[in-house]
Amino acid sequence: MSSIGIIMNGVSGRMGYRQHLVRSILAIRDQGGVELSDGRRVQVVPLLVGRSEEKLAELAKRHDIADYTTDLDAALADDRWQIYADFLVTKARSAAIRRAIAAGKAIYTEKPTAESFEEALELARLAADAGVKNGVVHDKLYLPGMRKLKRLIDSGFFGRILSVRGEFGYWVFEGDWQAAQRPSWNYRAEDGGGIVVDMFPHWSYVLENLFGRVESVYAQAVTEIPQRVDEGGQAYAATADDAAYAVFRLEGGVTAQLNSSWTTRVNRDELVEFQVDGTLGSAVVGLFACKIQPRNATPKPVWNPDLADEHDYASDWIESPANEVFENGFKTQWEEFLRHVLEDGPHGFDFLAGARGVQLAELGLRSSREGRRIELPDVTLDTTPAPTASDLEAAAR
Numbered sequence: 001m002s003s004i005g006i007i008m009n010g011v012s013g014r015m016g017y018r019q020h021l022v023r024s025i026l027a028i029r030d031q032g033g034v035e036l037s038d039g040r041r042v043q044v045v046p047l048l049v050g051r052s053e054e055k056l057a058e059l060a061k062r063h064d065i066a067d068y069t070t071d072l073d074a075a076l077a078d079d080r081w082q083i084y085a086d087f088l089v090t091k092a093r094s095a096a097i098r099r100a101i102a103a104g105k106a107i108y109t110e111k112p113t114a115e116s117f118e119e120a121l122e123l124a125r126l127a128a129d130a131g132v133k134n135g136v137v138h139d140k141l142y143l144p145g146m147r148k149l150k151r152l153i154d155s156g157f158f159g160r161i162l163s164v165r166g167e168f169g170y171w172v173f174e175g176d177w178q179a180a181q182r183p184s185w186n187y188r189a190e191d192g193g194g195i196v197v198d199m200f201p202h203w204s205y206v207l208e209n210l211f212g213r214v215e216s217v218y219a220q221a222v223t224e225i226p227q228r229v230d231e232g233g234q235a236y237a238a239t240a241d242d243a244a245y246a247v248f249r250l251e252g253g254v255t256a257q258l259n260s261s262w263t264t265r266v267n268r269d270e271l272v273e274f275q276v277d278g279t280l281g282s283a284v285v286g287l288f289a290c291k292i293q294p295r296n297a298t299p300k301p302v303w304n305p306d307l308a309d310e311h312d313y314a315s316d317w318i319e320s321p322a323n324e325v326f327e328n329g330f331k332t333q334w335e336e337f338l339r340h341v342l343e344d345g346p347h348g349f350d351f352l353a354g355a356r357g358v359q360l361a362e363l364g365l366r367s368s369r370e371g372r373r374i375e376l377p378d379v380t381l382d383t384t385p386a387p388t389a390s391d392l393e394a395a396a397r
Protein backbone atom coordinates (compact mmCIF):
# COMPACT_ATOMS: atom_id res chain seq x y z
CA MET A 1 0.00 0.00 0.00
CA SER A 2 1.49 3.37 -0.98
CA SER A 3 -1.13 5.48 0.78
CA ILE A 4 -3.66 5.17 3.58
CA GLY A 5 -6.94 7.09 3.80
CA ILE A 6 -7.96 8.63 7.12
CA ILE A 7 -11.46 9.88 7.95
CA MET A 8 -10.91 12.84 10.30
CA ASN A 9 -14.13 13.69 12.15
CA GLY A 10 -14.20 16.95 14.11
CA VAL A 11 -11.29 18.70 12.38
CA SER A 12 -12.77 22.14 12.96
CA GLY A 13 -12.32 21.73 16.74
CA ARG A 14 -9.40 22.85 18.87
CA MET A 15 -7.73 19.43 19.10
CA GLY A 16 -8.88 18.14 15.73
CA TYR A 17 -7.47 21.07 13.82
CA ARG A 18 -4.26 22.01 15.58
CA GLN A 19 -2.91 18.76 17.02
CA HIS A 20 -4.37 16.06 14.77
CA LEU A 21 -4.71 17.71 11.36
CA VAL A 22 -1.96 20.34 11.21
CA ARG A 23 0.66 19.07 13.66
CA SER A 24 0.18 15.35 12.96
CA ILE A 25 -1.39 14.23 9.68
CA LEU A 26 -0.34 17.22 7.55
CA ALA A 27 3.14 17.13 9.11
CA ILE A 28 3.36 13.42 8.20
CA ARG A 29 2.09 14.23 4.68
CA ASP A 30 4.72 16.97 4.32
CA GLN A 31 7.53 14.60 5.28
CA GLY A 32 6.39 12.17 2.54
CA GLY A 33 4.38 9.78 4.71
CA VAL A 34 4.95 7.46 7.64
CA GLU A 35 8.10 5.37 7.53
CA LEU A 36 7.68 1.61 8.00
CA SER A 37 10.21 -0.76 9.60
CA ASP A 38 11.67 -1.71 6.20
CA GLY A 39 12.25 1.94 5.24
CA ARG A 40 9.27 2.20 2.85
CA ARG A 41 6.99 5.20 3.22
CA VAL A 42 3.20 5.20 3.13
CA GLN A 43 1.56 8.54 2.40
CA VAL A 44 -1.43 9.72 4.46
CA VAL A 45 -4.57 11.02 2.72
CA PRO A 46 -7.04 12.86 4.97
CA LEU A 47 -10.80 13.07 4.42
CA LEU A 48 -12.23 15.97 6.44
CA VAL A 49 -15.61 15.25 8.04
CA GLY A 50 -17.82 17.67 9.94
CA ARG A 51 -21.25 19.28 10.06
CA SER A 52 -20.50 22.51 8.20
CA GLU A 53 -19.67 22.13 4.51
CA GLU A 54 -18.52 25.73 4.39
CA LYS A 55 -15.96 25.28 7.20
CA LEU A 56 -14.70 22.03 5.68
CA ALA A 57 -14.31 23.63 2.24
CA GLU A 58 -12.33 26.50 3.73
CA LEU A 59 -10.05 24.12 5.67
CA ALA A 60 -9.55 21.88 2.64
CA LYS A 61 -8.60 24.86 0.49
CA ARG A 62 -6.27 26.33 3.11
CA HIS A 63 -4.35 23.05 3.42
CA ASP A 64 -4.61 21.68 -0.10
CA ILE A 65 -6.78 18.72 0.87
CA ALA A 66 -8.83 17.13 -1.93
CA ASP A 67 -11.57 15.38 0.07
CA TYR A 68 -14.18 16.56 2.53
CA THR A 69 -17.77 15.60 3.32
CA THR A 70 -20.61 16.09 5.78
CA ASP A 71 -21.81 12.52 5.14
CA LEU A 72 -20.07 10.26 7.67
CA ASP A 73 -21.97 7.12 6.62
CA ALA A 74 -20.90 7.51 3.00
CA ALA A 75 -17.29 7.99 4.16
CA LEU A 76 -17.48 4.88 6.34
CA ALA A 77 -18.91 2.84 3.46
CA ASP A 78 -16.06 3.84 1.14
CA ASP A 79 -13.05 1.44 0.98
CA ARG A 80 -10.69 4.27 0.12
CA TRP A 81 -10.67 5.18 3.83
CA GLN A 82 -9.15 2.61 6.18
CA ILE A 83 -8.95 4.59 9.43
CA TYR A 84 -11.67 6.49 11.30
CA ALA A 85 -10.29 9.20 13.63
CA ASP A 86 -12.52 11.00 16.16
CA PHE A 87 -11.95 14.44 17.72
CA LEU A 88 -15.59 15.31 18.37
CA VAL A 89 -16.93 16.72 21.60
CA THR A 90 -16.96 13.83 24.07
CA LYS A 91 -20.75 13.54 24.05
CA ALA A 92 -20.89 12.81 20.31
CA ARG A 93 -18.02 10.29 20.29
CA SER A 94 -19.30 6.86 21.14
CA ALA A 95 -22.21 6.89 18.65
CA ALA A 96 -19.78 7.76 15.84
CA ILE A 97 -17.25 5.14 16.97
CA ARG A 98 -19.95 2.45 17.03
CA ARG A 99 -20.70 3.25 13.38
CA ALA A 100 -17.00 3.07 12.50
CA ILE A 101 -16.63 -0.31 14.24
CA ALA A 102 -19.66 -1.63 12.33
CA ALA A 103 -18.00 -0.44 9.11
CA GLY A 104 -14.83 -2.39 10.00
CA LYS A 105 -12.50 0.63 10.11
CA ALA A 106 -9.38 0.86 12.26
CA ILE A 107 -10.13 3.56 14.85
CA TYR A 108 -8.05 6.23 16.54
CA THR A 109 -9.69 8.60 18.99
CA GLU A 110 -9.29 11.42 21.44
CA LYS A 111 -9.98 10.71 25.07
CA PRO A 112 -12.27 10.12 26.91
CA THR A 113 -13.55 7.32 24.67
CA ALA A 114 -17.08 7.58 26.12
CA GLU A 115 -19.09 9.36 28.78
CA SER A 116 -19.54 6.29 30.99
CA PHE A 117 -17.29 3.35 31.88
CA GLU A 118 -20.00 0.95 30.76
CA GLU A 119 -20.08 2.52 27.30
CA ALA A 120 -16.26 2.74 27.09
CA LEU A 121 -15.97 -0.95 27.94
CA GLU A 122 -18.69 -1.80 25.42
CA LEU A 123 -16.71 0.02 22.71
CA ALA A 124 -13.60 -2.01 23.66
CA ARG A 125 -15.63 -5.24 23.41
CA LEU A 126 -17.27 -4.29 20.11
CA ALA A 127 -13.89 -3.40 18.60
CA ALA A 128 -12.36 -6.67 19.84
CA ASP A 129 -15.30 -8.71 18.51
CA ALA A 130 -15.11 -6.96 15.14
CA GLY A 131 -11.33 -7.44 15.05
CA VAL A 132 -10.68 -3.77 14.28
CA LYS A 133 -7.47 -2.12 15.43
CA ASN A 134 -8.08 0.65 17.93
CA GLY A 135 -6.09 3.36 19.68
CA VAL A 136 -6.65 6.21 22.11
CA VAL A 137 -4.58 9.39 22.43
CA HIS A 138 -1.99 9.08 25.24
CA ASP A 139 -0.28 12.35 24.34
CA LYS A 140 1.12 13.28 27.75
CA LEU A 141 3.39 10.20 27.71
CA TYR A 142 5.09 11.56 24.59
CA LEU A 143 5.96 14.95 26.06
CA PRO A 144 9.68 15.66 26.40
CA GLY A 145 9.40 16.05 30.19
CA MET A 146 7.60 12.72 30.54
CA ARG A 147 10.04 10.94 28.27
CA LYS A 148 12.93 12.20 30.38
CA LEU A 149 11.06 10.99 33.47
CA LYS A 150 10.58 7.55 31.90
CA ARG A 151 14.33 7.40 31.28
CA LEU A 152 15.02 8.22 34.92
CA ILE A 153 12.63 5.48 36.05
CA ASP A 154 14.10 2.92 33.63
CA SER A 155 17.67 3.78 34.72
CA GLY A 156 16.82 3.13 38.39
CA PHE A 157 17.57 6.76 39.32
CA PHE A 158 14.84 6.96 41.98
CA GLY A 159 15.63 3.77 43.88
CA ARG A 160 12.24 2.91 45.41
CA ILE A 161 9.65 5.46 44.29
CA LEU A 162 7.74 6.77 47.29
CA SER A 163 5.34 9.39 46.01
CA VAL A 164 4.26 11.57 43.11
CA ARG A 165 2.82 15.05 43.51
CA GLY A 166 1.33 16.80 40.51
CA GLU A 167 -0.09 20.23 39.83
CA PHE A 168 -2.03 20.84 36.66
CA GLY A 169 -3.92 23.99 35.95
CA TYR A 170 -4.29 27.65 35.18
CA TRP A 171 -6.94 30.31 35.33
CA VAL A 172 -9.64 29.87 32.68
CA PHE A 173 -11.39 33.18 32.25
CA GLU A 174 -15.07 33.29 33.12
CA GLY A 175 -15.94 34.83 29.76
CA ASP A 176 -17.41 38.11 30.98
CA TRP A 177 -14.74 40.80 30.77
CA GLN A 178 -12.28 38.58 28.86
CA ALA A 179 -13.23 35.67 26.57
CA ALA A 180 -12.71 32.19 28.04
CA GLN A 181 -9.79 30.30 26.50
CA ARG A 182 -11.60 26.92 26.54
CA PRO A 183 -14.92 25.92 24.90
CA SER A 184 -17.95 26.51 27.15
CA TRP A 185 -19.15 22.86 26.97
CA ASN A 186 -16.21 22.03 29.25
CA TYR A 187 -18.09 23.73 32.11
CA ARG A 188 -21.50 22.07 31.58
CA ALA A 189 -21.91 18.55 32.99
CA GLU A 190 -24.90 17.94 30.71
CA ASP A 191 -22.65 18.55 27.67
CA GLY A 192 -19.89 16.16 28.78
CA GLY A 193 -17.79 18.79 30.56
CA GLY A 194 -15.89 18.76 33.86
CA ILE A 195 -12.22 18.69 34.83
CA VAL A 196 -12.42 15.15 36.25
CA VAL A 197 -13.80 13.77 32.99
CA ASP A 198 -11.21 15.80 31.09
CA MET A 199 -8.06 15.14 33.16
CA PHE A 200 -8.49 11.81 34.98
CA PRO A 201 -8.25 9.81 31.71
CA HIS A 202 -4.81 11.45 31.29
CA TRP A 203 -3.82 10.72 34.89
CA SER A 204 -4.91 7.10 34.41
CA TYR A 205 -2.50 6.35 31.57
CA VAL A 206 0.30 8.56 32.92
CA LEU A 207 0.22 6.84 36.31
CA GLU A 208 -0.21 3.27 35.04
CA ASN A 209 2.48 3.56 32.36
CA LEU A 210 5.07 5.29 34.54
CA PHE A 211 4.44 4.10 38.09
CA GLY A 212 1.87 1.30 38.31
CA ARG A 213 -1.83 0.51 38.04
CA VAL A 214 -4.18 2.84 39.92
CA GLU A 215 -5.65 0.74 42.74
CA SER A 216 -7.78 3.35 44.50
CA VAL A 217 -8.89 6.96 44.24
CA TYR A 218 -10.02 9.59 46.70
CA ALA A 219 -11.13 12.82 45.06
CA GLN A 220 -12.80 16.06 45.93
CA ALA A 221 -14.30 17.62 42.82
CA VAL A 222 -15.72 21.12 43.12
CA THR A 223 -17.31 23.81 41.02
CA GLU A 224 -15.50 26.95 42.11
CA ILE A 225 -17.03 29.33 39.53
CA PRO A 226 -20.79 28.63 39.31
CA GLN A 227 -21.59 30.97 36.43
CA ARG A 228 -19.69 31.64 33.21
CA VAL A 229 -20.30 33.40 29.89
CA ASP A 230 -20.30 31.41 26.65
CA GLU A 231 -18.91 32.05 23.15
CA GLY A 232 -22.05 34.01 22.23
CA GLY A 233 -21.85 36.30 25.28
CA GLN A 234 -24.69 34.50 27.12
CA ALA A 235 -24.35 33.75 30.84
CA TYR A 236 -24.82 30.06 31.71
CA ALA A 237 -24.78 27.91 34.84
CA ALA A 238 -21.44 26.11 35.14
CA THR A 239 -22.75 22.72 36.25
CA ALA A 240 -19.48 20.79 35.90
CA ASP A 241 -16.53 20.55 38.29
CA ASP A 242 -13.71 22.98 37.48
CA ALA A 243 -11.20 21.78 40.12
CA ALA A 244 -10.39 18.35 41.54
CA TYR A 245 -8.04 17.45 44.37
CA ALA A 246 -7.22 13.74 44.33
CA VAL A 247 -5.10 11.06 45.99
CA PHE A 248 -4.38 7.85 44.09
CA ARG A 249 -2.89 4.68 45.56
CA LEU A 250 -0.80 2.82 42.98
CA GLU A 251 0.22 -0.79 42.60
CA GLY A 252 3.45 -1.32 44.56
CA GLY A 253 2.47 1.20 47.22
CA VAL A 254 3.28 4.55 45.56
CA THR A 255 1.00 7.44 46.56
CA ALA A 256 0.16 10.02 43.90
CA GLN A 257 -1.61 13.26 44.74
CA LEU A 258 -2.70 15.32 41.78
CA ASN A 259 -4.46 18.66 41.71
CA SER A 260 -6.31 19.59 38.54
CA SER A 261 -7.71 23.10 38.35
CA TRP A 262 -9.05 25.67 35.93
CA THR A 263 -9.35 28.07 38.84
CA THR A 264 -5.75 28.55 39.94
CA ARG A 265 -3.14 31.11 38.98
CA VAL A 266 0.17 29.72 37.82
CA ASN A 267 3.24 29.99 40.03
CA ARG A 268 5.24 27.16 38.46
CA ASP A 269 7.59 26.88 35.50
CA GLU A 270 5.00 24.98 33.44
CA LEU A 271 1.24 24.41 33.32
CA VAL A 272 1.71 20.87 34.56
CA GLU A 273 4.45 19.82 36.92
CA PHE A 274 5.11 16.57 38.80
CA GLN A 275 7.53 15.97 41.64
CA VAL A 276 8.62 12.36 42.07
CA ASP A 277 10.41 11.43 45.28
CA GLY A 278 12.40 8.21 45.61
CA THR A 279 14.86 6.77 48.13
CA LEU A 280 17.82 7.55 45.84
CA GLY A 281 16.70 10.75 44.18
CA SER A 282 13.91 13.13 43.23
CA ALA A 283 12.81 14.79 40.00
CA VAL A 284 10.56 17.67 39.02
CA VAL A 285 9.20 17.38 35.50
CA GLY A 286 6.97 19.52 33.36
CA LEU A 287 5.87 19.35 29.74
CA PHE A 288 9.42 20.02 28.61
CA ALA A 289 11.84 20.42 31.51
CA CYS A 290 13.13 17.84 33.94
CA LYS A 291 15.38 18.60 36.87
CA ILE A 292 16.83 16.08 39.27
CA GLN A 293 18.38 15.92 42.71
CA PRO A 294 20.18 12.70 43.61
CA ARG A 295 20.44 11.45 47.20
CA ASN A 296 24.15 12.25 47.35
CA ALA A 297 23.56 15.91 46.42
CA THR A 298 20.65 16.51 48.77
CA PRO A 299 20.95 19.50 51.13
CA LYS A 300 20.11 19.05 54.82
CA PRO A 301 17.53 21.68 55.81
CA VAL A 302 16.95 22.20 59.52
CA TRP A 303 13.55 23.48 60.53
CA ASN A 304 13.86 26.75 62.42
CA PRO A 305 10.94 29.17 62.05
CA ASP A 306 12.87 31.85 63.98
CA LEU A 307 15.43 32.34 61.23
CA ALA A 308 14.86 33.40 57.63
CA ASP A 309 16.27 30.59 55.47
CA GLU A 310 18.91 31.99 53.11
CA HIS A 311 19.42 28.74 51.21
CA ASP A 312 18.44 28.82 47.52
CA TYR A 313 16.79 25.40 47.22
CA ALA A 314 16.01 25.84 43.52
CA SER A 315 19.73 26.01 42.72
CA ASP A 316 20.32 22.51 44.19
CA TRP A 317 18.64 20.89 41.17
CA ILE A 318 20.37 19.67 37.98
CA GLU A 319 18.71 20.09 34.57
CA SER A 320 18.36 16.78 32.76
CA PRO A 321 19.31 17.08 29.06
CA ALA A 322 17.09 15.92 26.17
CA ASN A 323 19.97 14.21 24.28
CA GLU A 324 17.68 13.80 21.26
CA VAL A 325 15.03 15.77 19.40
CA PHE A 326 11.56 14.99 20.72
CA GLU A 327 8.98 15.53 18.01
CA ASN A 328 5.39 16.64 18.64
CA GLY A 329 3.88 13.87 20.79
CA PHE A 330 0.58 13.73 18.92
CA LYS A 331 2.48 13.15 15.67
CA THR A 332 4.74 10.50 17.20
CA GLN A 333 1.74 8.58 18.53
CA TRP A 334 -0.05 8.93 15.17
CA GLU A 335 2.99 7.40 13.44
CA GLU A 336 2.98 4.49 15.90
CA PHE A 337 -0.72 3.91 15.33
CA LEU A 338 -0.28 4.07 11.54
CA ARG A 339 2.50 1.46 11.74
CA HIS A 340 0.22 -0.62 13.96
CA VAL A 341 -2.45 -0.56 11.24
CA LEU A 342 -0.07 -0.95 8.30
CA GLU A 343 2.42 -3.54 9.58
CA ASP A 344 1.10 -4.66 12.97
CA GLY A 345 3.68 -2.53 14.80
CA PRO A 346 3.37 -2.22 18.59
CA HIS A 347 0.76 0.19 20.01
CA GLY A 348 -0.54 -0.69 23.46
CA PHE A 349 -2.85 2.25 24.03
CA ASP A 350 -6.16 0.70 23.01
CA PHE A 351 -9.85 1.11 23.88
CA LEU A 352 -9.37 -0.96 27.02
CA ALA A 353 -6.77 1.57 28.23
CA GLY A 354 -9.32 4.24 27.25
CA ALA A 355 -11.97 2.46 29.35
CA ARG A 356 -9.64 2.43 32.36
CA GLY A 357 -9.33 6.21 31.98
CA VAL A 358 -13.10 6.64 31.89
CA GLN A 359 -13.44 4.32 34.89
CA LEU A 360 -10.99 6.45 36.87
CA ALA A 361 -13.00 9.58 36.07
CA GLU A 362 -16.29 7.90 36.96
CA LEU A 363 -15.01 6.50 40.25
CA GLY A 364 -13.24 9.79 41.04
CA LEU A 365 -16.57 11.58 40.76
CA ARG A 366 -18.26 8.90 42.84
CA SER A 367 -15.54 9.22 45.49
CA SER A 368 -16.20 12.94 45.61
CA ARG A 369 -19.97 12.50 45.88
CA GLU A 370 -19.72 9.83 48.57
CA GLY A 371 -16.78 11.36 50.44
CA ARG A 372 -14.75 8.12 50.53
CA ARG A 373 -11.86 6.29 48.92
CA ILE A 374 -12.89 3.90 46.13
CA GLU A 375 -11.01 0.79 45.02
CA LEU A 376 -10.59 0.26 41.26
CA PRO A 377 -11.21 -3.27 40.01
CA ASP A 378 -8.86 -4.60 37.34
CA VAL A 379 -10.42 -3.96 33.90
CA THR A 380 -10.65 -6.69 31.28
CA LEU A 381 -13.02 -7.17 28.38
CA ASP A 382 -15.05 -9.44 30.72
CA THR A 383 -15.38 -6.88 33.54
CA THR A 384 -18.93 -6.22 34.67
CA PRO A 385 -19.26 -2.49 35.36
CA ALA A 386 -20.45 -1.69 38.89
CA PRO A 387 -23.95 -0.23 38.96
CA THR A 388 -23.99 3.56 38.70
CA ALA A 389 -25.82 5.81 41.17
CA SER A 390 -28.72 6.15 38.70
CA ASP A 391 -28.89 2.34 38.21
CA LEU A 392 -29.18 1.92 42.00
CA GLU A 393 -31.87 4.61 42.20
CA ALA A 394 -33.82 2.96 39.36
CA ALA A 395 -33.55 -0.47 41.07
CA ALA A 396 -34.84 0.98 44.35
CA ARG A 397 -37.92 2.47 42.67
Ligand SMILES: NC(=O)c1ccc[n+]([C@@H]2O[C@H](COP(=O)([O-])OP(=O)(O)OC[C@H]3O[C@@H](n4cnc5c(N)ncnc54)[C@H](O)[C@@H]3O)[C@@H](O)[C@H]2O)c1
Nearest residue numbers: 010011012013014015016087088089090092110111112183
Ligand atom coordinates in the same frame (compact mmCIF):
# COMPACT_ATOMS: atom_id res chain seq x y z
N1 LIG B 1 -5.54 15.09 24.45
C1 LIG B 1 -5.71 16.27 24.99
O1 LIG B 1 -4.82 16.85 25.60
C2 LIG B 1 -7.05 16.96 24.87
C3 LIG B 1 -7.15 18.34 25.15
C4 LIG B 1 -8.39 18.96 25.00
C5 LIG B 1 -9.49 18.22 24.59
N2 LIG B 1 -9.36 16.89 24.36
C6 LIG B 1 -10.53 16.09 23.90
O2 LIG B 1 -10.73 16.35 22.52
C7 LIG B 1 -12.13 16.37 22.23
C8 LIG B 1 -12.47 17.68 21.51
O3 LIG B 1 -12.18 18.77 22.36
P1 LIG B 1 -11.92 20.23 21.79
O4 LIG B 1 -11.38 21.02 22.93
O5 LIG B 1 -11.18 20.15 20.52
O6 LIG B 1 -13.43 20.71 21.52
P2 LIG B 1 -14.00 21.71 20.41
O7 LIG B 1 -15.32 22.16 20.94
O8 LIG B 1 -12.99 22.74 20.05
O9 LIG B 1 -14.20 20.79 19.11
C9 LIG B 1 -15.20 19.79 19.06
C10 LIG B 1 -15.50 19.35 17.63
O10 LIG B 1 -16.71 18.54 17.68
C11 LIG B 1 -17.68 19.08 16.77
N3 LIG B 1 -19.01 18.89 17.38
C12 LIG B 1 -19.53 19.58 18.41
N4 LIG B 1 -20.75 19.10 18.73
C13 LIG B 1 -21.00 18.07 17.87
C14 LIG B 1 -22.10 17.18 17.69
N5 LIG B 1 -23.17 17.24 18.46
N6 LIG B 1 -21.99 16.25 16.71
C15 LIG B 1 -20.89 16.18 15.93
N7 LIG B 1 -19.82 17.02 16.06
C16 LIG B 1 -19.87 17.94 17.02
C17 LIG B 1 -17.32 20.54 16.60
O11 LIG B 1 -17.82 21.03 15.38
C18 LIG B 1 -15.78 20.47 16.63
O12 LIG B 1 -15.28 20.08 15.37
C19 LIG B 1 -12.87 16.19 23.56
O13 LIG B 1 -13.30 14.86 23.68
C20 LIG B 1 -11.81 16.49 24.61
O14 LIG B 1 -11.99 15.71 25.79
C21 LIG B 1 -8.17 16.27 24.47
